[in-house]
Amino acid sequence: MAATTPSLQFLRPYTWRPLLGAAAGGAGKHNNRAAYLRFYHALARQQELAQVDALKYPRLRPPHHNDDVVGMRIPAFREKYANVKAGSVADEEVVVHGRIQSVRRASSKLVFLDIKGEFEHVQGMCNFRKLEESGGATLEGFKKLAKLLNRGDIISVTGRATRTPTGELTVEATRLPELLSPSLVPLPEKLVEDETRIQHRHIDLLVNRRTTDTLRLRSYLIKYLRDFLHERGFLEFQTPILAENAGGAVARPFVTHSADNKELALRIAPELWLKRLVVGGVDRVFELGPAFRKEGIDTTHNPEFYICEFYSAYANLPDLVSLTEDMICGAAQHCQHLISTKLTSLPPVETGKYKRPFRQMEFIPSLEAALGFQLPDLSTDSALEDLVEVLEKNGVQVEKPNPSLPKLLDKLAAQHIEPHSEEGPLFITHHPACMSPLSKSFRCEKTGQLVSARTELFMNGKELANMYEEENDPFAQRQKFIDQVKYREGRQGEKEEDGEMVVDEGYIQALESGLPPTGGWGCGVERLVMLFSGTKRISDVLSFGNLRNVVGLSKAVPVTAATDTTNS
Known part of the structure; x- marks a missing residue:
């Protein structure tokens, strides 16, 4: 080490500016005195250690x-x-x-x-x-x-x-x-500034116990989900992440190109692949893995996230609700045990909130009760215009330009139904069929509306899980794919030949071989970790923060003065 350690004789206080290009590794706007001092400190300690023969990065051995x-x-x-x-x-x-x-x-x-x-x-x-x-x-x-x-x-x-x-x-x-x-730079005693904690996550983990415990809880929770499903006869399969079509949920995909310039998309969800496996005879199947959606970043959303999805042949909506209650109640107990024994920096889980059965509210009756008037038929070609007219007539403002029908209904639910989940776990059931293009639908006897055999689980105003009885009629599914694209593009009511449609014909062909009546379930893992760790931001349950945090992490960024670098 002594032979390769640069001499400190050429370093002088007035030389820090020209040295920054090498010292900070070309760190752009972060090329400042702090970067130089970090570099100087590292060189100084390395040279100090080089004087002791026993301190030369020994190979690990007995x-x-x-x-x-x-x-x-x-x-x-x-x-x-x-x-x-x-x-x-x-x-x-x-x-x-x-x-x-x-x-x-x-x-x-x-x-x-x-x-x-x-x-x-x-x-x-x-x-x-x-x-x-x-x-x-x-x-x-x-x-x-x-x-x-x-x-x-x-x-x-x-x-x-x-x-x-x-x-x-x-x-x-x-x-x-x-x-x-050796640690060539001082290890801070405290690290409290949020941006610095994310930019130096390795130091954050060493200094802040809660950061470490939150990420450990994530690991334990993923194992819990995997064990829960294995114990009930589910098999874990891995499905493609890159494919010609993103497939699955209603969201914009990230698009890339292969070496031969073929356009590919990162998956939005593993749903269509997993249902192909059910067609192939795998009656109980699940996957835990990454998904990608080209959407905004906020406290509960990140373009890259971890998802758990399972599909169970011959399961109906009540079966899915019962299984979800088992899973969430068990997870609450499991996380509380971990927090009381290992992850002691995290706040306790209020297990008393997780008592079966969870409360249920039907989408359309609950929304009508909150608004004080009846909704128009939401399955017609003019449903969006009719709904906007009724809302404005009753003094409910609608943003301009008008959103799609599914987005407008989703916003109304967020304002009038989802807040009821602050009291405890809440299932919102039987969404309008236009909001669930992959689920089976039926006419509701109460309202006469076309609704889906679907429910979402909410807690503290945030969605935790989505589940429904899968559409297994290939003809109905093809039409729902077409309607899905029309809603997305604001072309509700147009016929198929009026524009180019994006329909996964390969999946339709798989359905033609026969998908048994199947219940499907999906959950964003980060949401569960946030719930049980008492964390408010999704960036805190991701190893290196959200996408904004990750971009640029390959550059050296100095630890800011907001930290305490006093050694013990």
Whole structure:
């Protein structure tokens, strides 16, 4: 290291501007004094460490080539030696690895280290007298190491388990710790500025426990969903992400091109692929994976997100509702257990809210009751104009230009029905058929309206899950595809030949082989994580934030002055 470390002699306070191109890696607008100081600090510490032969990024190996030493994870160490009594020392010599959270120099011959690994802590104790007795150190080596170790360094400690008089489980070093990878820049004690936390997510994870616990909850929740479905006989399949058509939900896709310049789209949802599998005889199938929608970014939406979808042959809407209640109630209990035992920085889950049966409200009767008047027939070619006329006649303003019929109905539901989910989980059922182009539909006996065999689950005003009985009539499905495109393009009421239609003929052909009566279900995983972690922004449950945050992360950005970089 010493041979390749640049000399610091050429660095002077007045030289920081011309050096920024190299120092900051061409960081554009971030080429400032902060970037230079970060670079200077890294060089200075690297050169300092290079003076000690033992501190040269050693290859990970059994310490000192002693094959008798047992390598142990910090969580396993804590579990195995949980019952060690104060003052006693275990016979077995072990080695633990981790990142230094603090260095406490009690005296010139006694140093305590707080070491973190796999989200758990253990104390390391370096007592020179004990090290000298075992031949594990010289006083000069001990002092050099004690001076050089910093918060953020990744080290290896060989020693025996003991417990201090204060009750702290400790690794009492029998050899000098090895520095496996130094932190060349200071690790902050605090990181509170939102933009800085996202731009430096690796530091955010090291400093802020809640960030780590939120992302851990996401991982545990994904495992819960997968286990829940496997236990009920579902098989997990993977379906294409790139295809000729995006397929599935009503949303704009991201379009790209293959090497031979063929236009392709990132999937909006795995729905049509999974239903092909049901046609092929896979009666219970699910997928957990990414989906992409070319839509805006806000606190609850991101163009790239994680989705869980399952399809169950011979399941109807009541079956889906019952399964959803089982899943959500179980998830609430599971997350609360994790929060009370492992993820303690997160707020508790109010499990009392999740009691079966969940409340249900029918879309059209509930909307009519809230508005105080009856809606026109929503299945006619003039339904949009008729609805706008009725709304304006009754003093309800409609944005100009008029949205499509599905969007207008969705906005009305958001204003008048969805807020009822603040009280607890709410199923909104039987949406107008125009809002559900992939579900079966029927005439409602109460209202005479054409509605879908569909329900959405809402909580705290936000949609959690969408489910319906799948349309399995190929002729009806083809017409619904056509209507879907017309609604999207504002061409309601036009005939097929009046414009180019986008219809997935391959899926229609699959339906011709026979799709059994099937219940389908979909959920954005981020919404569930937000609900159970008490998080308000989707960027907080994504590993590196939303799309705005991710763009530009390949550039070096200095940690802003809004952070505290005081070392322990």
